[in-house]
């Protein structure tokens with residue numbers, strides 16, 4: 571029983587595939603889950619609450635309160651109760667509401683209150699599924715970390731054939747079970763992750779920085795925490811928020827401060843992922859006063875900052891993993907291979923600053939992983955959340971190799 575004792579909130583929206591939700595409920599119960607069902611008012615037109623109440627062994631929730639006894643169905647407590655929320659079928663309409671934070675029924679309010687992982691199984695006609703608005707909404711949900719269980723191709727209720735059929739209940743249950751299985755993969759492990767840019771002061775109002783947003787490092791922190799790791803996220807100035815009890819965030823500004831934070835935390839870590847774009851140079855002298863404009867050219871003398879990855883590479887034990895990034899504008903493979911060796915990394919994640927949709931300040935990335943044993947893995951362009959999961963997968967492969 572892969573879902574033993576898990577609280578699953580199943581959200582059903584008004585689509586013809588709602589008939590499959592009865593079977594989905596049965597499968598979830600069979601796997602040991604405790605299931606509560608929340609339906610949109612339209613979903614009741616497609617499948618009766620009685621069927622679902624019988625199968626889930628719990629009353630069905632549709633309204634904010636029970637019209638007979640005034641009992642309040644709290645979306646907040648439902649959201650907190652759930653270990654996972656599944657929305658299946660998810661119509662184009664509900665997906666659009668979810669991606670825009672619209673909360674006009676018990677299902678959408680529960681979605682907004684849910685702190686747990688959310689699985690979304692879209693179901694609609696092929697043209698609705700292919701519409702740019704739907705594509706954008708699904709991409710937005712993916713981006714905020716919802717897990718999309720992709721629709722299947724096949725015969726649709728409209729009589730047309732194409733992509734838009736809800737994934738079969740077995741596939742949905744497998745996705746949820748896999749998630750919980752993975753969520754323990756890094757239990758007991760501590761992972762340090764650097765993220766964002768560093769700022770090197772020139773004077774009280776100016777600095778040397780770069781365009782790194784921190785998105786990749788933050789996505790890695792969430793991906794590692796989702797697998798059960800305790801994460802120490804050491805972040806340069808990034809305009810990102812993170813709210814996860816498994817992630818301890820340490821904010822720093824300069825390369826020197828990042829190095830100090832890394833140095834004092836690395837020893838207790840099982841692995842470190844260096845995703846920060848650390849400034850390589852800083853001004854030798856930081857002016858105490860704002861530098862005034864003059865007629866002649868201004869020269870600022872720079873000195874090297876600590877190469878954090880390289881220094882950790884010198885310290886690391888045989889039981890620790892060190893993973894670096896290489897953002898290149900040319901000769902990517904050759905430069906990344908050199909950094910892999912020079913910094914004593916277990917693997918390096920190469921991405922190109924020139925490529926559309928990859929590198930700094932984007933929501934997507936396309937990476938190549940180069941391992942110290944010479945293995946090379948190329949990936950497609952994906953959301954940074956998915957890329958983060960690919961990197962964590964490879965970190966687990968590398969950790970298993972150490973354990974052998």
Ligand code: CTP
Nearest residue numbers: 844845846848850876877878879894895896897
């Ligand atoms: N890195 C680091 N400390 C630095 C510079 C880089 O920890 N002072 C880490 C980055 O976080 C990344 C890897 O080293 O994981 C490679 O960073 P990158 O900037 O691509 O390489 P550099 O060694 O700085 O080389 P160059 O800038 O010449 O490409």
